[in-house]
Amino acid sequence: QALNTSYFAFFFSFFNISVFMSQKIKECKEALKNNDVAGAAAKILKCLEKQENIPLSIAVTGETGSGKSTFVNAFRGIDDDEDERAAPTGCVETTMKVTPYPHPKYPNVTLWDLPGIGTTNFPADKYLKHVGFEKFDFFIIISAGRFRENDVKLAREIQKMKKKFYFVRSKIDADLENEKKRKKNFDAEKTLKCIKEDCIQGLQKQGIEAPQVFLVSNFELHLYDFSLLHETLERELPDHKKNALLFAMPNISREIINKKKEAFQAQIKYHAGLSALVAGVPVPGLSTTVDLSMMVTVISKYVDGFGLDKSSLQRLAGSTGVTYEDLVAVIKSPLALNKLTVDLLLKVITQIGSAVAMALSFTATYKILSFFLNELADDAQRVFEKALGLDTAV
Structure with a gap:
């Protein structure tokens, strides 16, 4: 009984209790008091799942x-033309109403495509009420050129509502290409600096103090300021929402892959602790069955998070020009x-020479998950480097 109670305390030391209904905590305590370890384990698993599904809009x-x-x-890793889940694109306004687009792998993360304020009959303050500003965690205001009066008006109203907003200058790859054709002594770094300074100064003249501007190419997210945008969003989001953003981010840098690995690693002790708790249930074979099923779920999340599933690799091949076969070749x-x-997991565990499949425990589960996390993270780095034509030695 004392051991079970200590496991309960261990688990909930991880969470920001405000995220969870107090009733759920009472239910877990009650289950442990009644020596219902299986019931307590199930409730803790639900809490873990809830933590992983915190919404981000x-x-x-x-x-x-x-x-x-x-x-x-x-952002969602979806092709404009070939995926039915894609937001429609075009040179005319295609978004006439507020439209949610959930992330295909992380449906708790939703990007909302809003109609351009210039296409509505609403002034900025009424526009925010029209689109339901309260449901959004932050706003990204996009422009293909200089930010205009409507963008500034909207930013001011967002500020009044005490929400965060960020300016993204898109199509920066086209800007650079045009500048390269126009100038003999073209310097990409200087051009990028000039574009950003021009955007910032223009916004400041219109009354926006210290505007945060990011230069982005929607077709080459690994270039320019998209990584900086992620770092800024991560820094300014509440702690309990940071992982939701991180896992939904495309793998556009070594740093993001490493951050995902660290975030996954931090969760392993809680899955391993759950394994130990289930081991206390007096049902022969239950612990091994639950542990293997749980590990399949967790490792599948590693595969998805690192973009090592077939559909992600096919899309990466299509966007980089590196063949799918060449990307697969660097995966170990x-x-x-x-x-x-x-069955596949059990086969692989047996092949790596471990007997843990016969007697899983906190330590064994921790080691297995850590082993596969490291292996898949290394694969993700190799795929990223292969896609960009970098050195693939890990």
């Missing part, structure tokens, strides 16, 4: 032709690509 707005729909698709883990099952 991102509003994306901008004038006609700014590239906001393309940004929504790029047998758990990538294929649909993970208990």
